Amino acid sequence: MxxxxxxxxxxxxxxxxxxxxxxxxxxxxxxxxxxxxxxxxxxxxxxxxxxxxxxxxxxxxxxxxxxxxxxxxxxxxxLTTNVTSFFREKKHFEHLEAEVLPHLACTARSGGRVRLWSAACSTGQEPWSMAMSVMSVIPDAPSYDIRLLATDINSEVVEQAASGTYPASETDGISAENRKKYMEPCGDGKLRFAGPICKLPAFRVLNLNADWPIKGTFSAIFCRNVVIYFDDETREKLWRRLADRLEPGGFLYVGHSERVATTIQCRLEQVAPTIYRKDS
Missing domain, CATH: 1.10.155.10 (Chemotaxis receptor methyltransferase CheR, N-terminal domain)
Known part of the structure; x- marks a missing residue:
């Protein structure tokens, strides 16, 4: 044929x-x-x-x-899509700001280490949204040991994400206050992130189904709308690997159409339809 x-x-x-x-x-x-x-x-x-x-x-x-x-x-x-937007699935960011970051603020201010991970960052709207959430709760976050890892398999979108530059028309999800606080015009109708917030995210190319040259654990991991591309075995293997990278009491955020079927094996408890907490 x-x-x-x-x-x-x-x-x-x-x-x-x-x-x-x-x-x-x-x-x-x-x-x-x-x-x-x-x-x-x-x-x-x-x-x-x-x-x-x-x-x-x-x-x-x-x-x-x-x-x-x-x-x-x-x-x-x-073969994969990069559809994303700022503060997509807003309930995740509301939970992060209300239930997670206040505790992490105490950790950081007492000299502790705080790490967050956007595990499929695409063109960067997710990690920059996470960074704005951090800044909203911990305005002096760049002064502490708080960092946000942002990774994606696609080197081109990682480069775009790292630039922190977006058409103004694509920033509707960001409040006017936050645009003024964290972004600056850079010509051609575009805005880019500027100032202390830029110290928070680090962008890297990473294949989630290969080796992870990552040290330490994370307080929160966003891995959303990724496993829809995987079969059951690959999907559950990734959930286990991500859970292993969560510190006790840490949170995993997944996509609106995704769920972790092996919560017991992963030591995860579902606290909301798309939010899981690791056993303390």
Whole structure:
């Protein structure tokens, strides 16, 4: 069978789709159901077009070579979406500010270490929202040992997130007060984060299904709308790894359509529909 896409500009066979499924799972733990066959074509055909390939077979051969390592990352990133916004799922930030940060303020001011993690930061709206929450409760947070790790598998979105720069039209989720307090105009209708808040987040590239060169534990981890790409085994393995990185009494925040099925094994207690607390 030559092409599974009527009118396709690049040759795309069932075998090609199976190869993409294998690569996605092997490289990032992404589980692609058969229903995603058309989506895979639409996402990856742009990469083929840009590189001048006329068949998925040749393209996939390339990404498996040493010379294709950078393109392998682009392939994985093309298969995932980066839809996000500031203070998305606002109840998480309300919980963070009311139930978590006041206690962490005491820890920090007594000389303790405080660490938060945005485990799939995309273009940065989530970690910058977390940073604003921290600043709202602990205005002098940059003076203490408080840091916010922000990671994503996609190096391009991590670079964008680290710049802290966004079109003004995309900052509606931020209150006018916070925009004035934490951001500055930088031309072309854009705003960027500036001042002491920039000392809080550290941005890194990280594959959640590979090794984590991370030391220590976290008081709160946001890992939202990520496991929807994984099969059950990969999903539960990630929950266990994240729970292991939580300090006793720490909180895990997940996406609105996600849940941790193995709470007992992870030593987690569900305290709200998408919020879990690790046993003390």
């Amino acid at each position: 030559k092409s599974v896409m009527p009118g396709a500009e690049a040759e795309y066979t069932d075998n090609d789709f199976q190869r993409v499924r294998g690569i996605a799972f092997e490289e990032a733990g992404i589980s692609l159901p058969v229903s995603k066959k058309t989506l895979v074509y639409s996402r990856l055909s742009r990469r083929l077009r840009e590189l001048g390939y006329h068949s998925f077979h040749a393209y996939l051969d390339f990404v498996k070579t040493p010379a294709g390592q950078a393109e392998m990352e682009k392939l994985i990133c093309a």
